[in-house]
Every structure is written in structure tokens, then in C-alpha cells.
Amino acid sequence: MAVPGAPDMSFPAFPFEPYPIQLQFMRAVYSGIQKGGVTIVESPTGTGKTLSLICSALQWLIDQHEDLASPADGAVNVTGSAGEEPDWMSNFETRKEEERRKRKEARRRTLKQRLAQSSSLKKNHGKSSVMTFGVGKESREGNPSLKAREWLPSKAVPGIVDDDDFIVDDYFSDQEAAAKEGKRKLDLADSSSSSGDDMEENSDDEEPLKVYFCSRTHSQLSQFVRELQRTMFSSSLRSVTLGSRKNLCINPAVAALGSSARINDKCLELQKKHKSGSGQSKIQTVPQKGHKKVTTKGGCPMMNKQKLQKRYVSEAVEAGALDIEDLLSLGSKLGTCPYYGSRRMVPISDLVVLPYQSVLHAGTREALGISLKNCVVVIDEAHNLVDTVSDVHSCKVTADQMKQVHSQLTEYLDKFRRRLAASNRRYIEMLLVLVGSFLRLLSVTKPENEVSSGPRMMTINDFLFSLNIDNLNLFKIGRYMKESNIVHKVSSYGETVVNQVITETTTSNRSSMAGFHVLAEFVMALTNADADGRVLLTPKTLKSQVPDSPEDGALKFIMLNAAKHFAEVLDQARAVVLAGGTLQPIQELKQRLLPHLAEDRFHVFSCGHIVPPESILPLAIAKGPGNRLFNFTYNTRSSPPMIEELGRLMNNVCTIVPEGIVLFFPSFEYESLVFNSWQSAGTLSAIEVKKTVFREPRDAGAVEEVLQQYRDCIAESKEGTKKTGALLMCVVGGKMSEGINFSDGMGRCVVMVGLPYPSPTDPELVERMKYIDLLVAADHNGACGGRQSKEYYENLCMKAVNQSIGRAIRHIKDYAAILLVDARYASDTSGPTSKLPGWILQRLVKVTGSFGEVHRQLHQFFRYNRQLQSAE
Template sequence: MGDPSSSSGLPPLPTPTSFPFPYPQPYDIQLDLMKVVFRAIEDRKIGIVESPTGTGKSLTLLTSTLTWLEQHQQRLSNSFVEGLREKMKKDDPDEPDWVVEHSLKARLAELRGVEEKREERLRKARERERKIRRNLNMSRGVVIKKSKLQGSEGDGVQDKDRKEEEEFLPDDAQRDEEGPYLSKEVRELMDKYEALRPKSSTNEGEEEEEDLPKIYYTSRTHTQLRQLTSELLKTSFPISDPDSSTINPDQAEPSTSKGVSLVPLGSRKQLCINDKVRLLARSVAGDERLNEACLDMQKSGKRRCEYLPTKAEEGIMLDARDSVLASVKDIEDIVAIGKKSCVCPYYATRRAVKQSQIVTLPYNLLLKKNAREALDINLKDQVIVIDEAHNLIDTLLSIYSTTLTSSTISNATSQLQQYYARFKNRLKSVHSLKIRQVLSLLQGLTKVCQEFIASNGDLGGKGKGKGKVKSEVLNINELMERIGKGNDQLNPLDLVGYLKESKLARKISGFSEFVIEQNEKGSSSKTSRTTTQRHASIASFHSVESFLLALVDSKDDGRVILSSSSEEGEGNVTIKYVLLNPAERFREIVNEARSVILAGGTMEPISDFLQQLFPSIPKDRISTLSCSHVIPKDNLLTQVVSVGPRKKEFEFKYSNREDDSILTELGSVIQSTIGLVPDGVVVFLPSYAFLDKVITVWGNSGLTSKLGEKKSLFFEPQTSGDVESTLRDYALAISSGNTAEKGKKTGALLFAVVGGKLSEGINFSDQLGRCVIMVGLPFANVGSVELQERMRYIEGLPGNGKEASREMYENLCMRAVNQSIGRAIRHANDYATILLVDKRYGSPRLKNKLPKWIGQDVKIQNDFGSVARNVALFFREKRERERHNTKGV
């Protein structure tokens, strides 16, 4: 049954007063959130909900969405039965009621038979899993035991020496490779004609699958989605799982009770099990090369991937699909299935999507249109939940922006010239014409770079000096005019269509790699330069194709920024396409879906989402909720520190950051505070440059040594690889400090940067973060050309002005602040104090942009003595409470 609820024929669902929450009594904020989410889905609204970390957000979202889905499916079933009864009566109004009812029961029995067949397939899949678990004693993950597929004798990726060069010829646009090049319009007419032709009978084992109503649940990373899988197993909804109590291994016929099925979608890089193909993912252009190899190996013949069943082996793929659906698994489990069954997990998960109730996937696979198309994701009337949505705007802008360098253009041009020289006598006339036009376009881009360098000199004058950057902003039409100057035949839209249809980027990268390997034969050893060259060869033309795709997809909401830096080397130019308007790309998702829920621990300031993602959505179609925290109010103390011990006012504007006296005053605040706070203290600074300045000034004054006498000092590492070891040493210093003798240092002090490696995704719960000190306001660099263009674009939107761009600029800053200070409180029994060291936090405008659970009880202090007394009292009360609880035990 489809989802007819888009029409008004279905009865509305009332908001439940209670939900099947897995714990005896949900918190009031959890119940409120479940009601808001349920109502937003039922009413086809956009929901924006904020629920602080530690309040059971994931479990609450799952419970509310699955409650709606369960009731909706029951509503569809009831509506279907009533609709079928009415249709039977209408078709033959003279038929007695008992005959109608008899016919209805027969039809429903037929439909139940289809459902029972599905459940039987899943029951068998679960039975196979249990047997494999017993035999292999697997602790987690499930597998299917099958023999290898036929035709696996051939190599997954054969030696390039045996490749026929014809493989590198461009693909023709139409199905008949010997026919002429067909325009898009002609192919559309042919497709319509094909649609009218009678369908042939399906292959044995193949079935027509309906796309069940479902929830697409997305987050930033697979790690976060894996946690969601474990949360699903806690819910009160029936889960199909071979280890659940509903399945008795000694039972002759296990239970066929239908449960919630979850399918985790991932990329080929995460799901591919062909080792020879996976090796390609280690290169610079690994993902792109892996995708190419996978697509190439779907062709028939010896080179066909041994893990991909043919059409004749469709039953094998259906078994793999059923195994994905049979129990709740994460990516690792499904890879284990694929390795044991020798069936591709990537395509098995894709086949399982239609019959699932929940599909989990990372941001990019949902937000990018071509990724959705590649995965056959149909969002029509489905529910979308985007968790960790505070990053949504930045993510949209990032994935639709792309960068080219003049060296990449030069490399791609060289590849195309070499390719054309080799194949021009074997190319059909249409391919020869199009390739020459692509070459002309690349030469046009080169000319744009050369003219930019010529007009800006050698970065002399004002731009002279290390790191100085010259830049120029163009709209898309201006860039295309410069590219096509003197060439009226260039049509970028037509060329992008040709690149996609001919798969020219894949052909050129494959040929370039082939040439490099041929050249390597004459070399006694492979140099690192050759490896780098191979990677660049694979990436260059794809980068050009992605850039052109962004250009033709742009409306008036994109800009091209030309820049050149003295650090990049003489004559090197960067061309960056930047998207300014995320709303247009997100609109496709909003228009297709039944409901979109944006959720996060810190969603404030919510006005950013309303302004930048939903400017044209009526306000009555948007529901918002900002939950308070589950901790008692006296477990959090937040103060604005306006002045230091010497009455020096704190306002860390950019112009003040070179003032050593204000940094000295900041050092005094930290020195006084850490003596009052047990365990761990985390100080967030606005930038890496500020951190370097602090280290220098305090090092010269001897303050760093004094701080080190009280707590062990740690600083945010320069490289991501050192983050884990820094955090481990920080935690170890805190735990060892608790057992130190009186008078010795206790705990640790960690300096981090807002928006850096330690400000998001890391929990400073309990002893790791008893105090968080936020220094200044981390405003973005207003001199950034990209930021200026975004602000200018927002100002120019209907009804907007300077105030709108100012709002956006402040919101960027406050969202980063909220993410950082939200690291401190991570569960219901946690407690911490937060110091906001800058008088500007006391202004109503900025105070209102703090999370509701923080901003409601902020104390604005105009003397440091009050700050210190409140901190001392806060931790004295916590120590007394802990002593009391210990005695009670």
C-alpha cells in the first residue's frame, strides 16, 4: 500500500498523551519533545527541536517517530480495507452485503499471503543467522553461508596490460552504441514510448516491491548512527533480531512476528568487500576511483566483480537483502554478511531500502541530489530526521561548493590533449566535436587564470608579503563570458550533459592511469613522484567536471572567487565556486518529504534556520521546541565575567587582543578560578592565533608556570592525530590528581580553540569538565571574501537589510559558543560552572542566543569578587552533598 495521506481521505491521528517509552516514566521534557515531533509529522510540518545532550534525545526521537509510523501504518491498513469494501460495492451495487464481505475476505487473505511470504523469507534469514552464530561463535554481526558466485575465477581488477584501449572510448548517449548521438529531448520521447510498451514478465525470484512508509534518519558520522542502532534496541517496539527473547532456538517454527527493520546506508568505501577495488580508496582520489572501478566491474565478462550476482542469480541478491532486513545491524555487521555470503553489501543494502521502516545514512548521502539518485532514494511523503542539525547550513554550503586550481586545470588539459591525440581517429564525429569543445572550455579557464595574474601583478604593492592574498569575485555569467570569449559555440550546460553521458572523466582517468603504468614498466622502481602523479591524474578531470556541474546547477545564488596567494607560488590561481543560499538546495528535500525534523543538543540561535533554510516557508508550517535540561537548576552555575580582579574590563575585540594587560588580567581570572574548582577545567579561546599569543605572554611573565603548579597543563594539539593522546593524558592527570597529597596539584587545565579539534563531538562530562571558561566571542573573520559575499547576498533578499546580515554574523559566532560550552553537562547527574569572560555576553541580544537551559539563569557580574564567591560556594555545596550521600550509603 502506498501513502495516500497526501490526499485528505485519511482520518487525522490525535497526539498521544503517553508513548511506549522504554523506561517507566519519561522526563517532562522528553514527553514534550515526543508530542511536538509526533504532531509535526502528522501535520506535515517542519520541526526544529533542541534537546541538550544527556536528555535521551535519540531515544526520544525514535520513540516519537516510530509511534507515529506504527499508527500511520495501522491507519493505512484500515483505510485500505474500507476503500476496498466501498470499491466492491460501487462496482456491483446490486451485490448482497454478505457476498461483498466474502469477496473482501478473500482479497485480504490474498494480501496476507503476500505478507506471510515476506515474513517467511525473513524467518529463514534469521534461522540461517542463528546457525552461523552457533557454528562460528560470532559475538556480533550475522552472516549467510553460501558458495562463491559463478565466474569468480577472473580478477576483480585485472592487469592493465591486458586492457583493450577500446574501454577508454567515450560511452554513447543512447542504448544502441552504433546509432547517432541523440539529444536529451529525443531520448525523453524514446523513454516515454518505452513506458507505454507492455512489460515483460519478471525474472523468477524477482518481485515488485512497494516503497513502505519510513523514516530517513541522518547524522554527521557513522559513529553517531551506530549509537542510534543501539538506542533502537532499547525501544519498546518489536525488533526483528535473532538474539531477541521472541526467538527460541529449540522451536521448530520460530516466531514470525513483524518487527521494525533498519537499513544503514553507506558509501562504497565503507561497504565494498572486493579487496582489489578497496586498494584504490587509499589514493588521493580514492572514493572517486573506487566508484569508477565498481561501475566498470558491473559489466559482463571475466572482469565482472565476483561479489555482484548477475540477473540470472537474482535469488542470491534477494537472500542478501532479506538478511539485511531480518535483524537490526550496523555497517560492520552487514560487511560481515557480505564477506561470508560473497555478496556485495553495498547493493544488498540498496535493495533492502524499500521494505525497511528506518534508513540511517550520513548527511552527505541525503543532502546531495546526485548521491540520493545514485542510491535510488525516494523521499516522496517520507519522514526525515536530521540529528546534530546545528551543522546543517554549513554542511549544505560546503558540499555544494567546489574548488579548482590552475595547476589542476593544466593537468586536466594535458590529459585531455593526450587522450584526444591517441583516440581521435577512432572517435565518432560527435565525440570528436564535444571533446574539442571541452578542451576549448579548459583553455578558457586557463585564460581566466592568466588574465587574473596579469591584472594583479606579482602580488606586489599592497599584496606584497608572505601569505597576502589577492581576490576577485564574479557571478556565474561573468565567469562564463570570460571563458567563452571569442567562442560562441561553447554551451556549458550541453557539455556537462555530455560529460555525464559519455563518462569522459572516467575514461580519461582510466587512460591516464594506464599510460602511467605503461611508463612504469620501463622503470626499475616506482618513485613517490610517480604515485603522486597517478593520484593527480585520477583526480584532475573529475575536479573539473564537479566544478562545471556546480556552475550549471547554480542560479543567482553562487559566486566564483578567484584568488592567488604569495604562499601558493607564482602564477598559481585558485578558482572557488561558493554557494550562498542553502535554502534552494534544501527546498527539494522539504518539498518531497512529508515532514522534516531538525534536532540537536544546541540548535540556538534558531533564527538562522528560519532565515537561511526556510525563508519562504509559512511560519505556521514550522514547529519549534527548546527543551530545558534534566539536571537540577543548582547543578549549573553560569556567570558573565565583565571585569577581572584588577577591575580591568573584558571586551576581547580584535583590536584588544594585542593588549598584553588584558591577557594578564585574563590569566589572573584563570589562576584564581582553578584554585576553587576540583578536577578538570577547560578554557576555550577564540582562535589558534589567540592561543599562541596567550602562551607567549604568559610564558614570558611566568604565569604559565604558576598555573602548572596548581593543575597539569594541556593545550589543543596541532594535528588531529594527537587529539586522542592529549585527551587520554588529560583524563589521567585528573584521576591521578584526585589521589595526590595535600598541597600538590589537583586535576588538569586544558586550553582549546572554539571550532577546533576539541570543541565538538567530545564530552567533558563529570570530572573532565567541572568548569568551562569561554574567553571572548569567536566572530568569524569579517575580512573573508566568502563571508562578505554571504552577508551581501542575505542583505539583498526581499525584506532583508543590514540587520539580517548582522544577525547571521552573530549567529555564526553564538552557535560556535553554544557547541563549546555544551560540552560540560552530559547527563542528568552532572554538574559544572560556566564562565563567559567578555562583558558583551551580558547584552540581551547575545544572552538570548544562548541555549534556553543556560541563558535563563545567567548571572551578569560586574565585579570579580562575586564571581569567585559564587564558584567557591557552588563547589562547597557539591562536596557537602557528596559527603552526605556517602554517609547515607
């Protein structure tokens, strides 16, 4: 469905002649941004969605720069009517407006020059000229500066030798803060006069209109930057990619701390020392064998020279579009911090590339200095956006973390009670009472001869009532934990006490700072409205009941009202674009995320696939070679006959399909069960005669290695030999089901075993389904009957299916078969099959008879496409 009123225009930055659906897609995005509100665009994986988003959104940005630089017809006189203001004020405003107009005009000329240069280079060389620091795998391998982290020690134990360093800074309550406000403003005014360079860079007048591009993973952001580098926008517009301190820190004494929480806190502490000019404290690290001892004195050495930070910004801007690895390489080369260097680029950038959480969470936006006001936000891979917003604002704190926080707070208060300000003592005592009440609630267990009550879902009000803490103000306590430096001071003291007894930091001690942070998030979460969330209480588990229980109880806040937090993005941004391969059902997305959005601010565009019909063969298979009905429901899928029938199917498929086959299972547990059963029955040996078998590892760090082995095995296989490729056993929802491209030979066939429904007894899922029914009931005067929650449950399953099977077809000349193995796929179209993407559903063949039909269809499909490929 095309968006009405889309401009009839071309997109010159597109690096080749766009297909008709790509042109329609770009026009829909451009039109949606121009109108404002929310634009939802669907384009199947492999249709050039990323490149289309870049060329449409950034073309709109270029056009806006030109419009803003030109005086509007009939412009309003900003100085007002005669006599309302003194002449000197009117003249000042006039000069200010004229200067602003000149700056915009200068920027417009600069953009035109850059675009002209890029266009010329593109004509002469076939692509835009972009200076990069090791872009691509090959250049990174040949660039020594990208190996900057190899010399970092793997462990570092901070030890602060002066007790003064442990004293928490004075903290003022609301009343005290009000009294200090006048002085604070004067201090800010004084400090602003000494930071002219920064003020010039961050001036509102200088900051251009921006596009924020977000995606889920680091690899997806890197892919976006690679696509951006193919366009002239890479050199004509200023862009920056934002990453975490953990990804960008090059200070060995900090990067070696390991966890994100510890790195963040240490970095912030070092920045405070820079600002205060303190050089008294020392932070020493115990080096790993083969490394020199590193001492950081008076702040971070990577931030000591502001000239290097300015040089970093200058070189990064000159280089064009850079991804995280490139920014890290540049920082290592110059010896200055890439994290703060990239943050300094935000105000002057036209395009900011960043992860979901950095935009969806208000606290993170504030910390990064991100303002969405009147800007454009593009969110790619938005199929799970509702749940992502909810997850970003949910948090979990374990009993072990709370015990550690309580212990360290107690020791800290005993040690420094007389040296702490009265307000700090009072807040620490309140914290101890609060954490103690949490722990008491979790410690309630039943005798060994009775079954434990298990997890409990509670409303926020019921949870708070059960704590008996009416005298505590959670707003103030949460703000104290966030705004004071209590977390770092207490954790540092705790580490020092432990290090006096042992020489190496323990695992639990390493997580102490993380425990403080999640505790603070949990406390602030409890200040939400009662209807917006729930508290899941997992009580202490008796070891005799659950011997392998990893936790001694936990509290989790579950955010249900995603629309409340997404509304903050909608209210600030000029336009929001939600993009994905399939975002259906659109109505559910609108109801849960955009319930109050006016219809005239809601635009939808959906397109088909670019590949011809003969390049895709989707088959819904009801029966196996032994004529047994495939029924992979939870109660029947583990039966030996069902697993055996699946083995017969895969043995036949491996005989027919060339190159690579990707086999998806509903869970790691079921994948292991099938693998072990096939191994015992000899089925695996029969398959391995034709295909080398690989399995998705549970360890995310090993995924790339397995993929490379799978890729190499397919590349080495030759037609006419016994072994014609490889079989990769994967899991729906795992690392290989999203963001991995199984193009060409890596995915000639994708097999989906069953329907991966989530567990219906999961307490979080149950509560979300109840919440959805309440929303619908409120809109329909109580008449819903649970239909909407059942629809949501089915949608969760089919979204996972669609993401997995969409891994195969990646470009117009690709071809692949898609096998949906379960009788439910072959049933009537009103079931889960109806939620398949349109481009698959239109070509779906339902095979309800004998397996011979499947064999015939596959044989003809691959023979035709191999002949077609050979002819080309």
C-alpha cells in the same frame, strides 16, 4: 512552547520512565509528523534528545502501519463507475488492491509479533534482545572480523594492459538519445524479466513507509544506532545504516586506492563489468611489502555471488540495528560487499540512518535509490543546516587540478582520436576549450612590483561573459562529464602513462579523478540562476608576493540560495523534523530555508534542561585577578597584558575546579599564541603543578588519542593530591567543539575565551551577508539597512559558543561551571549574551566587579555539588 493538539499518549518503547520534558518533546514530534510540514524541536544537549526522537518518530511509524493495513471507512471504489472500464480490468484492479491490503495486513501482524516479543524480552531482561556483530568498543576489540582492514595494502597502482579498455563508450547527444529511447525501453523490459528477485525486493507495493534519520558525522550516526538498540524498535522494525564506499569497501584492490573519488570510480567500473559479463580486462595492483598481489578479473570478487548478497541482507535484518562497523564486520565475515548489501536493504527497511549529504543532495539521493515521497525526514544537529545545504551545493576546483585535466585530455585525444566516436571527439574538444578558458582567466597576474588584485567575487553571468564561450552549452558539457565514463577512462590512461615512467603513483596523479569530478560539479553549478550563487576567483599568485601559497589559483562556486535545494526535500517528504540543542533564532532559519512555507505547516517546540538549577553555574567574567578588563576583540586579544591576565585567571580556576577543565579559544592560531606565551612566561609551569595540560591536535586522526589520554589522566587523579585533573585546550569549530561529550569529570568547567566571530573580511561571508540583506529588502520594500546581515554575523558567533559550552552537562546528575570570559558577555542583555540558550541565560551571573566574587561563587558551587554527590 508546546505544539497545539499534541496527542495525550505514552511511548512504551522508551526504555525507562521519561522525564516530563521528554514526554512533551515526544508528543510534539509525533504531532508535528502527523500534521505534516516542518517541525522544529529544541532540546538541550544531555536531555535525551536522540532517544526521544527515536521513540516518537518510530511510534508514529508503527501506528501508521496499523492504519494503512486496515481498510479505511468509506473507501473510494478504485475501479470507477460502471461501464467506464471492461470487467476484466476492474477485476484485475480489485484483485491487485486486495493483494496489497493482505500484504499490509501481514506486515502489521509481523510488527505486532515483533513488538510483543521485544516487550517480553525487555520485561524479562531489562532491555531488548538484539543480535549484533561487535556492537560497542569492547566487543569490537574481541571480534577478529572487525579487523578486516588491517591486511589491506596501503598503496595500489592500477595498470590496464589493453588499449581497448581506455576507449570511452559511445555517447549520444539529445537528438541521438531520443532516437535510441525506444530501443532502450525494450532493453529494460527484457532485463526486468531476468531480474525477478531484485524486482520483488524493490517493488513499490512491498516498500514500507520510511523514516530517514540524518546527522552530520559518522560518530553521531553510531551514537544514534546505540540509542536505537536500547529500544524494542531495534528488533521489531527493519533498519539500515548507509555509509560511503570508502567506509564499507572490503575489496583490497579497491579500498587501497585511498581517495573516495578513486574508490567510487573503480567500484562503478567493476559493476559495469559484472553487468556486461566482460572478463577480458585485468586490474593488477603492485603490492606493499608483505602482501600478496591481488588481481581482479571480470568485476569485483565481493559481488560475484548474488546468493551471498541475499544472505547478507537476511542476516543483517535478523541482527537488528547495526552501525557502519557492524555492517563492515558482517560483510567481511560472509565475503560479500557491505556497501551494496546495505543499499539492497533500503527498499525493505522502515528506518534508514544516513549522513546529511545523502539526503540534502538530489544527485546522491538518486544514486542511492532514496525516495523521500510521503516519508518522514528527521535531521538532527540542525543548527547549521542552512550553511550545510549551501556547502553541499558549493564546489571548488583548483588551477592545478584543471591543468592536470587539460593535459590528460590532450594526451588522450591525441592517442585515440581516430578510434573515438564523433560525439566523444566533439565533447572532449569542447571540454578542452572550456578548461583552457578557466585557466586563462586564472593566469592573469600583475608584475612583481605591483600588488596582486587578490580574490574576486563575480556573479555567474559576469563570470561566463568574461570567458568568451558563447558557443558552448554548459548543460550538455556538464551532463556529458557526469553520464559518460570519460572521467575514469582518461584518468586510467593518464595513470598508465605515468606508470611507464615511474613505478609509484604520484600524489598529484592520485587526485586526477577527484579533479575531474569537482570540475564536472563546477560546470553544472554554473547553470544555476544568476541570483542563486556567486563565483569566487582566486587568481594566480606570484611566489614573490606569497612564497608559501599552496595553490596556483582556484575557482569556487558559492551557493547562496539554500531554500531552492531544500525545497526539493520539502516537496517530496510527508514531514520534516529539524532537531537540535538550540536552533535560535527560528525566524532567521525560516526566512533562509523555508521562505514559502505556510504558517499552518510550521510547528515549533522548545524545552528547558532536565538538570536542577544548582547543577549549573554560568558566570560572565568581565575582569581578571589583576583587575584588568577582559577584551578579546581581534585588535586587543594578542597583547601580552591580555594574555598574561588570562593566564592568571586560569591558574586560579585550576586551583578551585576539580577533575577536568575544557578551555575554548577562537582559533588554532590564537591557541598557539597563548600557549607559547604562557610557556615563555612560566604560566604554563604553574598550571601544570595542578593540572596536566593537553592540546587539541590539528590532525583529526589524532583527536581520539588525545581525548583518551585526557580521560585517563582525570580518572587517575585523586582528591587531596597536588595534581587534581587535567586542562584541555580546544578550538571553537574544531573536532572537540561538537559531537564530543565532556560528561562528569571530563568537563567540570568549560571556559570560553572571547567571542569567536568569523573574519569580517572573508569574501564568502561578505557575499552571504549581502544576499541576506537582499532577501530582507525584497520582503520589506527595500527597508532593511543591513540589520539582518549584522544579526546573522552575530548569530554565527553565538551558535559556535552554544555548541561549545553545551559539551559539559550530559545527564540529570551531571554538574559543571561555565565561564564566559569577556566583558561583552557581562554587558546588557540586548547584546550577544541574549543569544545564549534559555537554560543558561536564566541562571547567568554577571561578575563586573573584582575577581574575588568569581572565586567565591566557584568555591561554593563545587563544595555543594561534591557534598551532594557524596551523600548519594
